[in-house]
Amino acid sequence: MFYIIGLGLSDEQDITLRGLQAVKGSTRVYLEAYTSILMIDKERLEAFYEKPVIIADRDMVETQSDEILHNAITEDVSLLVVGDPFGATTHTDIVLRARALNIPVRVIHNASIMNAMGACGLQLYNFGQTVSLVFFTETWKPDSFYDRVKENVQLGMHTLLLLDIKVKEQSEENMARGRKIYEPPRYMSIPTAVSQLIETEESRGEDILNPDTTLAIALSRVGGGAENERIVAGTLRELLNHPANAYGQPLHSLILVGKRLHHLEVDYAEAFAINRESWRNVAKNVYKCALDD
Amino acid sequence: MFYIIGLGLSDEQDITLRGLQAVKGSTRVYLEAYTSILMIDKERLEAFYEKPVIIADRDMVETQSDEILHNAITEDVSLLVVGDPFGATTHTDIVLRARALNIPVRVIHNASIMNAMGACGLQLYNFGQTVSLVFFTETWKPDSFYDRVKENVQLGMHTLLLLDIKVKEQSEENMARGRKIYEPPRYMSIPTAVSQLIETEESRGEDILNPDTTLAIALSRVGGGAENERIVAGTLRELLNHPANAYGQPLHSLILVGKRLHHLEVDYAEAFAINRESWRNVAKNVYKCALDD
Numbered sequence: 140m141f142y143i144i145g146l147g148l149s150d151e152q153d154i155t156l157r158g159l160q161a162v163k164g165s166t167r168v169y170l171e172a173y174t175s176i177l178m179i180d181k182e183r184l185e186a187f188y189e190k191p192v193i194i195a196d197r198d199m200v201e202t203q204s205d206e207i208l209h210n211a212i213t214e215d216v217s218l219l220v221v222g223d224p225f226g227a228t229t230h231t232d233i234v235l236r237a238r239a240l241n242i243p244v245r246v247i248h249n250a251s252i253m254n255a256m257g258a259c260g261l262q263l264y265n266f267g268q269t270v271s272l273v274f275f276t277e278t279w280k281p282d283s284f285y286d287r288v289k290e291n292v293q294l295g296m297h298t299l300l301l302l303d304i305k306v307k308e309q310s311e312e313n314m315a316r317g318r319k320i321y322e323p324p325r326y327m328s329i330p331t332a333v334s335q336l337i338e339t340e341e342s343r344g345e346d347i348l349n350p351d352t353t354l355a356i357a358l359s360r361v362g363g364g365a366e367n368e369r370i371v372a373g374t375l376r377e378l379l380n381h382p383a384n385a386y387g388q389p390l391h392s393l394i395l396v397g398k399r400l401h402h403l404e405v406d407y408a409e410a411f412a413i414n415r416e417s418w419r420n421v422a423k424n425v426y427k428c429a430l431d432d
Numbered sequence: 433m434f435y436i437i438g439l440g441l442s443d444e445q446d447i448t449l450r451g452l453q454a455v456k457g458s459t460r461v462y463l464e465a466y467t468s469i470l471m472i473d474k475e476r477l478e479a480f481y482e483k484p485v486i487i488a489d490r491d492m493v494e495t496q497s498d499e500i501l502h503n504a505i506t507e508d509v510s511l512l513v514v515g516d517p518f519g520a521t522t523h524t525d526i527v528l529r530a531r532a533l534n535i536p537v538r539v540i541h542n543a544s545i546m547n548a549m550g551a552c553g554l555q556l557y558n559f560g561q562t563v564s565l566v567f568f569t570e571t572w573k574p575d576s577f578y579d580r581v582k583e584n585v586q587l588g589m590h591t592l593l594l595l596d597i598k599v600k601e602q603s604e605e606n607m608a609r610g611r612k613i614y615e616p617p618r619y620m621s622i623p624t625a626v627s628q629l630i631e632t633e634e635s636r637g638e639d640i641l642n643p644d645t646t647l648a649i650a651l652s653r654v655g656g657g658a659e660n661e662r663i664v665a666g667t668l669r670e671l672l673n674h675p676a677n678a679y680g681q682p683l684h685s686l687i688l689v690g691k692r693l694h695h696l697e698v699d700y701a702e703a704f705a706i707n708r709e710s711w712r713n714v715a716k717n718v719y720k721c722a723l724d725d
Contacts, residue, residue: 269559410531
């Protein structure tokens with residue numbers, strides 16, 4: 140059996156009992172490195188599982204999956220992924236490959252940002268499509284995400300923005316010389332994400348986002364408890380000017396609040412507001428939310 | 433501490449290690465009955481946790497939450513919910529009440545249908561808003577869901593439909609006599625859901641759904657393994673005519689496939705198709721999906 144096991148969002152305690160049992164019974168355990176590199180320490184997992192864990196980078200999962208799937212028809216093999224196996228990063232290819240090899244597959248689900256984001260108080264059923272935001276460079280500022288955001292905004296839906304991660308980047312010099320030396324991983328911070336949104340609004344000029352009247356909520360390590368989880372709410376400008384370290388450890392996500400905002404959502408998320416007064420004011424006067432005050 | 437703990441979607445093995453630890457340390461453990469009544473047996477949970485589990489119906493969670501929260505400022509109390517605490521049924525009210533009482537709250541996340549639905553092969557980021565479908569009666573056929581579906585369909589997004597559950601219903605006679613005798617719980621089956629969709633399309637006539645050219649995927653017990661999980665794909669008419677018992681045990685959910693369908697989504701979900709040929713034909717000729725064949 141080939142198991143793909145979601146680890147949840149915080150640490151080794153977030154695996155399910157079913158997931159842990161599959162790990163314990165597996166002859167080989169792989170850890171998908173793409174997102175986990177920023178969150179879970181391989182050595183810590185090995186100590187916890189009492190068995191070796193093999194790092195599988197994106198390349199290995201996508202193009203060398205036969206190595207992972209080797210013998211999985213007679214033995215149990217596990218692939219661990221942060222969040223849920225069908226979250227932001229999907230694992231369609233390796234499942235299709237396993238099917239082609241007649242290897243039985245079992246997915247063990249867990250929380251991912253796509254549902255745990257409900258922790259901010261916004262209702263999941265009011266979210267439209269999810270949008271990815273990639274790092275801008277001096278010469279490359281792809282803005283197709285703006286059209287997706289626009290579709291959600293025009294319907295009044297909330298939007299989850301998944302922020303870019305760069306792993307296994309090579310410097311130009313190392314690439315030119317064919318040296319497999321990689322830069323440290325980078326992840327997009329909340330202020331960077333917000334400044335890219337504002338820059339795109341300025342260049343597109345369709346009045347979809349407004350620094351002072353668009354509300355947003357930043358998330359990090361949802362479910363990780365008081366010591367880890369950070370949820371910060373405010374206008375785009377408030378989030379932009381908030382100290383970057385107040386957003387906690389990566390990975391970060393950003394939610395744009397849609398106009399079909401309900402007063403209970405405002406009340407709930409107020410606890411996370413940088414400035415409670417402006418949070419309520421914008422909700423009431425711009426979003427036209429029926430608040431008591 | 434007041435813990436709200438997601439149980440995941442299948443059985444007692446789907447709780448996380450963090451969740452189980454919180455249950456073990458709690459002086460009182462409540463089980464929210466609303467959705468769990470159809471899935472998890474209280475006695476089985478009690479045997480597994482080695483402690484009593486108190487059933488909390490919807491009323492108790494929503495209006496008598498102080499009883500649940502009693503002493504939670506000095507002791508640990510857990511409320512167990514099927515799926516994730518912020519899934520289809522949210523627990524905003526009880527958290528706001530706990531905050532007002534200065535009781536610390538910790539949410540322990542898990543998979544819910546809102547993310548585990550990725551198991552059908554459709555990409556989560558291509559889903560629009562989630563829509564609830566309630567039981568029609570002879571005299572009451574609320575169709576506002578159709579406008580929500582239309583918004584998603586027009587953008588080409590997939591739509592998750594959450595199907596109605598009726599618990600603690602009283603017969604007219606018992607209600608008239610004030611007898612607290614309740615009917616057995618009812619849940620909406622896939623054929624019922626599909627027939628309501630077709631009926632609404634016929635009355636609204638806006639050509640949003642078509643029995644023969646709208647693709648849909650039915651889900652039940654996602655993550656429950658081969659013995660429990662059921663995923664069935666087809667046109668609305670194929671799903672309507674498929675035997676009801678082929679859809680497995682409740683709860684059921686239904687996904688309407690949007691036009692921004694990707695060929696990998698078609699390939700993946702084909703394994704669940706009632707009729708593979710018509711699945712691919714509609715994807716290719718109606719959805720204009722670029723398939724190899």
